[in-house]
Structures are given as C-alpha cells and as structure tokens.
Amino acid sequence: MNPPVMTLRVSAVRSQNPYGRGGAIFTGVEVDDRGWRVDAKTHYVVKASSQLLLAPVEAGQLWRVTGPSKPNTIVINGYRLTESTITPDAMEMLRPSGEHIITLLAQGDAFEGIGEVKARRLWEHFGDTLFAVLDQSDVDQLEAVMPRAMAQRLAEAWLQWGNTFTLQWLQSKGFAVSLGRKILDFYGKDAAKRIEDDPYRLLSFAANWAVVDTLAQNTFGLVATDPRRLAGAVEEALYASFDAGHTCIPEAELLQRLRSLLQSSDLAKSAVLQAESLVRFIRQGDRLHAPGPYVMERGVAQAIAIRASKALPLLDERSLAAHIADYQGQGGISLHHKQIEALALANAHPFCVITGGAGTGKTTVLRGMFQLYERAGYTVYPMALSGRAAKRIGEATGHSAQTIAGFLKHFDANAARNAVVVIDEASMVDLPSAYRVLRQLPEHYRVVLVGDPNQLPPVGPGLLLHELAHHPRLPVVELTQIKRYGGAIAEAAALIRSGEWPSLADDANADIAFVPCALDQINEIVLGLYDQDRSGSQILCATRSAAFGGMNAINALCQKRINDHGEPLMIWNLEFDQPQGTGLRVGDPVICLRNDWEIDLQNGSLGVLLSAEIAAPDKAPGSRIGSVLWDDGRTRDLTIDLLAHLELAYAITIHKAQGSGFGRVIIPVRHSKLLDRTLLYTAVTRAEQQVILVGDVHAAKAAVLAPRHSERRHVALGAMLDAELSEGLATMKGED
DSSP, rough: OOEEEEEEEEEEEEEGGGGGTTTTEEEEEEEETSOOOOTEEEEEEEEEEETTOOOOOTOOEEEEESSSEEEEEEETTEEEEEEEOOOOSSSEEEEOOOOHHHHHHHHHHGTTTOOOHHHHHHHHHHHHHHHHHHHTTTTHTTTTTHHHHHHHHHHHHHHOOOOOHHHHHHHHOOOOOOHHHHHHHEEEEEGGHHHHGGGGGGGGGGGOOOHHIIIIIIIIIIOOOHHHHHHHHHHHHHHHHHTTOOOEEEEHHHHHHHHHHHHHHHHHHHHHHHHHHTSSSSSTTTTTEEEHHHHHHHHHHHHHHHHHOOOOOOOOOOHHHHHHHHHHSSOOOOOOHHHHHHHHHHHHOOOEEEOTTTTSSSSHHHHHHHHHHHHHOOOOEEEESSSSHHHHHHHHHHHEEEHHHHHHHHHHHSSOOSEEEESGGGOOOHHHHHHHHHSOOOTSSSSEEETTTTTOOOOOSSSSSHTTTTOOOOOOEESSSSOOOHHHHHHHHHHHHHTTTOOBBOOOTEEEEEEEEOGGGGGHHHHHHHHOOTTTEEEEESSSOTTTTOOOHHHHHHHHHHHTSSSSSEEEETTTTEEEEEEEETTEEEEEOSTTTTTBOTOOOOEEEEEEOOOTTTTOTEEEEEEEEETTEEEEEEHHHHHHHEOSSSEEHHHHHOOOEEHHHHEEOOTTEEEOOHHHOOOOTEEEEEEEEEEEEEHHHHHHHSOOOOGGGOOOOOHHHHHHHHHHHHHHHHHH
C-alpha cells in the first residue's frame, strides 16, 4: 500500500536551523490543486529531517509531503482542534512562499492600499506567474483578485517600483524576508550584483556570520582563504565588539575573535593584514577602530574640545552673584558650595559636566541654571535619552523637556540665535546618540551634561558621562551633599556607589532591607512583599528570562495570583483562524517599549490596561483593540501595532527604571553576568521611601566589591579628547 501524499501550505515555522540544514518543524494546512483549504479544522505538524529539505521552510510555501499522519487533539483558548503529526518519507517544494513580493506589496509605500491580505491572495492565485502578470501590466488578470481601479493602480506602481529580477533572485537564494527587505531597500535593482560580488556585504545588514559564511561558501562558491571572507571576518569581529559596548578593540583580542570565526590562527593573522590593506579599520597604537565608531568618537571629542578649550562667561561676577542670591530667595532655597560652583561653571564655560548621586541636588542646580541662561538671553533645550527621564526633568524644573530623538527630529539650528543643550541622565547616553546630537549643534551652542556616572552604563556602545566625569582637563563639578533625603537608603546607596557593602537589616519593614533566601524562594517572597502594597510598589529585575528572580517569570506569577480572572486581551491567530490570547488581561500594569510621538507616549511609560476588544481577522494595524490608562493621567486607545510594544509591568528591568522614581522598590537579587555595583546602585536609588532586596546576599556583596562592568569597555573618548585639547592648545600658542 502506497503511503498517503498531500499538498500542504506552510502556516508557521516552529523550529528551524538556518537554511533548513538542520531539519525543521512546521505547521501547515492541506490544500487542493487550486490552493484552497481542504479541511478548516485539521492542522498538520511536519517534522522534516535535514536530508529531505533542500531549501529553508517559510510560511506560505506549498510542499508535497509523503508519509502517514498520527492525529491528536489539542485545545487552544477553549477550542478543540485536530493536529496531526507527519514524519515524512519524502518532500518536494511545489511553490516558494513568495514572502519577498508579498512583503514588498504589503509594506512598500509605493503600493499603499494593497495590504497583506490582498498581497497574499495575489500570490496564492498566480504563484510565480505573478511577476509576469505585473511586468505586463495585465489589469484584466489582476481584476480576478481585486477591484479594477486598484488593479490599475498596482500595475502603474509596479512599472515604476517593481523589481522582478531581484525579488526572484532573493527568493531563489533562500534569503529571509527581513534580510531581503533591507538589501532591497539599500541596493535596489543592483542588489543581486552587489551581493554576488561580495556576499560578506550582508554583514552590514546585521546578518549572522554563520549564515553569511555558509551562504558565501555553499551558494556563491567562495573558498575559505578568499580575501573577501578574511576582510569580512574582521568587519564582523569589529562590529560584534561594537555591539558589545566597545568602540575599539586591542589587536590581541581581535585575533582571538578571528580565530573563533575562521577556525584558524594563520587565517586570523592573514585576515588582519588583508583588512588593513583595504582600510577596513583604523589603527591607533595597539587598538583598532572600525571606521564608523572611530568617526563618531572622534566627532564627539572634537565637539567637546571646541567648547571646553575656552571660557566664555555669560554674566559678570556681580551679575552672577545677584542671580544666585535671587534664586536662593525663591521659596527658601539654600545652595551649598558645590551647587554654587556648578552654577558658576555653567555660567563660565560653553561645555561643562555636573555629576552627583541621588538626592544631591542636581535638579535644584538645573532650575537655577535654566534661570541663569534665560537671564543671559539663551534658549534652553533640556532633554534626556528616555521619554520617562525627559518627562521627569520637565516636571521637576517646569521647563518643557524632550527626548534626544524628539529634539533631533524637530531641531532647527536657526530657531534660536543663542542656545544651550542640557542633557540630563547623561549616564544613559551612548556614543551614537551623543554623536547625533553634537554634530547637529552650531559651534556657539553651549552644552551641559548632568548625571550620575555610578549608574548603569549605556545600553548601546561607548561611554560618555563615565569617561568625562573625571577628566582632569574638563570643567566638572561633583555634588556630594545629600539634599533630597537622608537616612538608611541614602547611606546604603552612597556605600554601594563607592564599592563598599552596607550593613542591611533583614526586616522587611526597615527603610532598606535585604531578605536573604534560597534561589527557588525568591519569586514567592517577592510576590508576598508586592502583595502588601501593590499600588505603591514596583519590582525591579536585573534579568528578563531567569526562572527565579527574572522579570518574565515574576510577571507571569504576579498576573496569575493577582489578575487570573481578568478579561483577556485577544487578537486573531491567522494560523488557527481563531482568537488567541496576548498574555495581557484587563487590570494588568503594562509598560511601553517605544516612543510614539503621534500619541505623546514615551518609551518607559507605565499604565494599566482598562478594556479589551477581540481583534477580528480584517482589523488593520491602527485599529482599536482596547484602552490603557497611562501614568500621565491620560487614557489612550490600544491598537494592534502598539500592542507589539507593550509588556506586563508588575516587574520591569532595572535598565527600564533608570531615570524613574517609585515609592517602594522590591529587587530580586541572584547571581548573573549582568549583576554589578552600578546595577544595584541604580535599582536602590529608584526608591523614594523603601527598598527591599530579596535573594542572594553573597552575590550582591561580590558585585558591589568588584569593579564596575563599565570599566571593561574598550573606549577611546578620553584619549581622543586629550589629543584634541592638546592640538587646540598648540594651535593657540602658534597663533600667539
């Protein structure tokens, strides 16, 4: 008896190694010769071996699968579905997925109005002949899928923007849709030629080295010693280092990374020579710089040196003294000598740095500084990296603040004749952000950095405040006197900041306490503490994915205990053609993970899900599926596209909390590669009334006593700044 044969359309890929060479597990539905679904209730799970797969599996492909199936029943959101498992004896791909052309038609600006549903119908109706139909502007055939007016618009747009050859080439080479879209956007019609000339150009699009290397050797035929491969390996090592936070790399470390990539010591040395001959990096002593990071770091150093090399007082001594006296007369403000020094530096220098720990009066200085600049006729542009931090500086000073991204989006160099840019929470600012700001500013614009270099280093590469805060040739003042609050929290934070372990009570009622417990007890104790004061507490986690003490696990447990019966927020699952839970319920706290200027919502904003509506299959990305009450007091619609940038917020990461403040903070502590002094210090200083740490005391103590993680970063900003300042000084002497 011959084994059954059926044609399946791939619905989703559950597991797959790159290019399908390690096998794949995917789900699909049976279709007939016309591509119509045979049984709406039956889904197939195909476990395909690497020997049967001659191409990567993608959603939308048609495969002829030979082999018996074993049915089993599953329940999804209360619905009973039959899901049959097939381990095929043979497989043949009948039609590629067409995801490249589907994505182009659905998302390309030139094809507005088509959308994914119509784009997919076009592919399912025409298959590979769709390219010819579009190239021939065959409106009559297109009309079988869409209204004639839309078919005419599509045909006209395709004549101008379509790219048949490149799309088919991307499809034939097995490129992932996301990577193919980047290549197409950058190279356009030249994409195939540019990639075939040097497949390692794909590394510039954040493609994985192993995938690119395999593609280059197996598909394009490059040998292991090909100069393009060697130079590509160096670029990969340099930019992997940049992604890890470094802006340069010692040559010995680069060679070590190359030996791992190329699996050869000899090839590693040859690669450095090859890349140097092609000027793929810049050598400064024993450190090597990728061109992009070098340009950015040098540009930041130059912009700072131009301003820091001269003193240009705004107010004379008498006027400055009068301003400080006037400011102190407002509401009984009393400035200590370091705060007065900070105002004097801001008055005297076009560039200065003001640092200080939590509660040392940085905000008081900022308010006085803003008044000083306005008194001198300067426009002030306050900003911070995150939306939440920008909101806080605006609320604290009464001055409208914005994010760095918002400032850059709307900046007009001609809007103000004299201006000063003040970046608060500058410890969060990475090299690319600093470069984007400073290169936009006219040279006569003043710059002030404010922050705490003992907080977390930037998530992105480089160090700004951490490098400048102790630079001997810059105007820097450190505020040390605690002004906002004292007591046990301030004392403990100061000790942690300086690398000393504080003596902490184990009483959860103390202002700051450490409740020691075994690893597997952390979650339960944290939940119990949170339950005591839900509205006044925020859980801050070092890691996202750890089973004990991780943000995801604690969020899931909190939701189950506190809001298990809340109305679920549902969206439509196209794979199973039915509603599916999103993991959110009405009443859950949520956090926004992006800035959305259209609705005035910032990355890091916290809210509560107020209502939920089931999203029907035909709902557009901007359609309402519920509402959220945000921490600015406003209720906003929750849309399908915004949903992708929300997550539960019973617990949030310490990184997301930076720049924020909460009444009571609960911090699970466990050994982690992320745990260091700055992480604990940042978490502790988010609290305004109480801090409770829970977990491994020994891990916490070791982290505080060890060097900061930021000290491991290879950066060159300080050295470059020294060189720029020395060059400027030499130039001035020559002019004299």
